[in-house]
Amino acid sequence: MDAVVPWVQGILLMIGCAFFAIGTFGLFRFTDTLTRIHALTKVDNLGLGFIALALLFSAPSLAVAMKIALIWVVALAASATSAHLVARAVRAQEQDRAATREPHD
Amino acid sequence: MRTVTAIPARMILLLLVWWVLTEGNLSGLAFGLAVVVPVAMVSVYLFPPGARRIRIVPFLLFVLFFLGRSVVAGIDVARRLLSPSLPANPGYLTFDLELPEGGPRWLLANALSLTPGTLSVTLDGARLDLHCLDTRDPVEEEVRAVERRVAGVFGLPADNWREKGGEVG
Numbered sequence: 001m002d003a004v005v006p007w008v009q010g011i012l013l014m015i016g017c018a019f020f021a022i023g024t025f026g027l028f029r030f031t032d033t034l035t036r037i038h039a040l041t042k043v044d045n046l047g048l049g050f051i052a053l054a055l056l057f058s059a060p061s062l063a064v065a066m067k068i069a070l071i072w073v074v075a076l077a078a079s080a081t082s083a084h085l086v087a088r089a090v091r092a093q094e095q096d097r098a099a100t101r102e103p104h105d
Numbered sequence: 106m107r108t109v110t111a112i113p114a115r116m117i118l119l120l121l122v123w124w125v126l127t128e129g130n131l132s133g134l135a136f137g138l139a140v141v142v143p144v145a146m147v148s149v150y151l152f153p154p155g156a157r158r159i160r161i162v163p164f165l166l167f168v169l170f171f172l173g174r175s176v177v178a179g180i181d182v183a184r185r186l187l188s189p190s191l192p193a194n195p196g197y198l199t200f201d202l203e204l205p206e207g208g209p210r211w212l213l214a215n216a217l218s219l220t221p222g223t224l225s226v227t228l229d230g231a232r233l234d235l236h237c238l239d240t241r242d243p244v245e246e247e248v249r250a251v252e253r254r255v256a257g258v259f260g261l262p263a264d265n266w267r268e269k270g271g272e273v274g
Contacts, residue, residue, distance in 0.1 A: 019179060019183060022183045022186055022187065023182075023183075025186055026182065026186045029186055029191060030186075030191075030193075032195070034195065034224065034226075034236045035193060035195050035238060037224060038182055038222075038224055038236075038238045039182050039186060041218060041219065041224070042175070042178040042179045042181075042182045042219060042221075043179050043182050043183050043186075045175060045178075045179060045219060046175065046176060046178075046179030046180070046183075047179075049175075049176075049179075061128065061129055062129070063124060063125050063127075063128045063129035064128050064129075066125040067125045067126065067128060070122070070125055070126075076175075076219065077215075079219075080215045080216075080218040080219055081215070083218050083224060084214070084215070084218055084224075084225050084226070087224055087225070087226040087236055088226055088227050090226075091197075091226045091227060091234065091236075
């Protein structure tokens with residue numbers, strides 16, 4: 001059983017890193033801000049989740065395990081909030097542009 | 106009355122967070138207490154306890170549901186990114202929420218930012234603007250599914266707000 005744990009951890013860490021890589025890849029493949037946010041928030045959240053899950057196996061105490069989980073929860077909340085703020089700013093900018101363009105055209 | 110019970114409840118929660126942050130080391134407890142007490146009091150002033158209580162069992166079910174959906178969301182975006190044709194049809198969709206304002210709408214908007222294909226853009230009263238990665242996806246069903254569960258978390262009766270949502274099927 002003990003011999004299996006490092007392997008499981010290694011696989012989970014690699015899956016986590018793969019998701020981070022894909023999320024960053026999305027930054028290049030998608031061309032507008034909002035779809036990029038979709039890639040970054042959702043995929044990176046999963047990447048961090050897998051890494052946190054892998055580290056849970058080697059947590060020396062319950063408090064440390066909860067700390068790892070807390071880091072993920074806080075990062076999740078920060079990612080949802082900042083995604084929303086950036087999206088709202090983009091929307092406001094688009095509406096501003098549309099409003100200033102119309103009278104001139 | 107709500108405020109009186111909220112302070113000790115928040116203090117216990119904050120102490121638990123402190124215990125987690127210090128990794129169970131008791132030597133920092135005095136400092137932790139000195140911080141926790143004023144923070145709990147200020148938090149009640151800044152964020153007055155809502156009129157609605159969170160139901161524990163529906164909340165835990167919501168957390169599980171949310172975790173499942175966020176995994177699906179991550180895989181969904183990753184799949185699109187890795188596909189050579191980059192399937193996406195982004196656009197805005199607007200929904201009229203049937204949840205009451207405050208905590209329930211806030212929880213819904215934030216949860217939707219991490220569920221498949223949706224990103225909360227603006228929440229103006231009961232109007233929620235979503236940016237969707239693919240407007241051909243069944244976004245409406247997703248929104249209503251999350252909304253139904255958020256209603257459960259706050260113990261809102263299902264028939265109270267589902268009457269208008271009937272056309273969703």
